[in-house]
Amino acid sequence: MGYGAVNSQRGRSRDVLVLGAGAAGLMAAIEAGRRGLRVTVLDHAERPGKKILISGGGRCNFTNIHCRPENFLSENPHFARSALAGFTPQDFLELVHRHRIPYHEKTLGQLFCDGSAQAILDLLLEECAAAGVEIELRQKVTAVGHGSGFTVETESDSFGSSAVIVATGGLSIPKMGATGLAYEIARQFGLRVVEPRPALVPLTLDGAARESWCDLAGVSAEVVASTGKQRFREKMLVTHRGLSGPAILQISSYWRQGETVEIDFAPGEPVYAGLLALSAGRHTAAAETALRQVLPQRLAERLLALDPPQGWSNRALEAAEQRLHRWPVVPSGTEGFDKAEVTAGGVATAELSAKTMEAKRVPGLYFIGEAVDVTGHLGGFNFQWAWASGAAAGRAVKAGIRD
Structure with a gap:
């Protein structure tokens, strides 16, 4: 040839x-x-x-x-x-x-x-x-x-x-x-x-968002990432500059500058359901235990530190549950071409x-x-x-x- x-x-x-x-x-x-x-x-x-x-x-x-x-x-x-x-x-x-x-x-x-x-x-x-x-x-x-x-x-x-x-x-x-x-x-x-x-590119974080997440570089979990009507259930990986992994790469093709990406950290899992039982202990240690059953330890601890339940009433726990399934992240950009x-x-x-x-x-x-x-x-x-x-x-x- x-x-x-x-x-x-x-x-x-x-x-x-x-x-x-x-x-x-x-x-x-x-x-x-x-x-x-x-x-x-x-x-x-x-x-x-x-x-x-x-x-x-x-x-x-x-x-x-x-x-x-x-x-x-x-x-x-x-x-x-x-x-x-x-x-x-x-x-x-x-x-x-x-x-x-x-x-x-x-x-x-x-x-x-x-x-x-x-x-x-x-x-x-x-x-x-x-x-x-x-x-x-x-x-x-x-x-x-x-x-x-x-x-x-x-x-x-x-x-x-x-x-x-x-x-x-x-x-x-x-x-x-x-x-x-x-x-x-x-x-x-x-x-x-x-x-x-x-497209199919890692997303970057700046400012407070970067400080909140990027020291967890290397931690991954199966999530649902969504923006608009698009949803992808796959692995997410925290990086030194932001977020990556298949779920993030998929959603990046649809994401536009300034838009919010919502992360469901426990797809299909009612994380705090056990705490809602009348006999359950309602305190931070119990919440952390519940999170660690569905997420890596460092990620569970960070989510709880960033947004703990605002009280231990049924309403407060239900609100905390909802946030876990619709956690907002506003990327600063992408890793580029x-x-x-x-x-x-x-x-x-x-x-x-x-x-x-x-x-x-x-x-x-x-x-x-x-x-x-x-x-x-x-x-x-x-x-x-x-x-x-x-x-x-x-x-x-x-x-x-x-x-």
């Missing part, structure tokens, strides 16, 4: 140019190449699939068997439905089985490799090779032009094609090479971009065909994966969107007039 070798020949013509050798771009290239199209993938990095390799702690949470459109947020909550129906988790699992990659379900339908994430990248590269796809690395795109077809200029080459699929991702994890190239291309062609923001697993926002779905991912006003120009304003929940959903949107574009893209 020869990926990585920089070809010095200028003005090469292909049927399809895919910008970005990540999950979405490689899948699009595979599907287009299988149809006999001449496909070249361009990427500015020195190796393909760098984000794949670090995902899932190096084991790649490559899909989720419970994937539904409801697991994604977007200006148009229905946009992802068509692509997700066209390429399902089972479709990707067929590839995994064909390549004999051992995997397991961790929790909540999340599928991980038993071994290294390299197995998933190898799968994609082998499928690219079988489909005749060329991968050109160290090709930093400097310009995209459009006339009778498309011209893509890089620092060392010039490529012509009848179609361009933009799969350059979002702004998350800039140390891995993330750029805003997809948004620049979209705006160049007059397409609207929903303001990108960090450096720590965000994905980028929310991106190329507006109103600009694209839901079936093909093609720009409605620019025939032959496609946007897929994280570049689009479709963001999945934590747990393999963003990879499934990459596979699905990539497959949709790769199956729809057409060869044009270029020779």
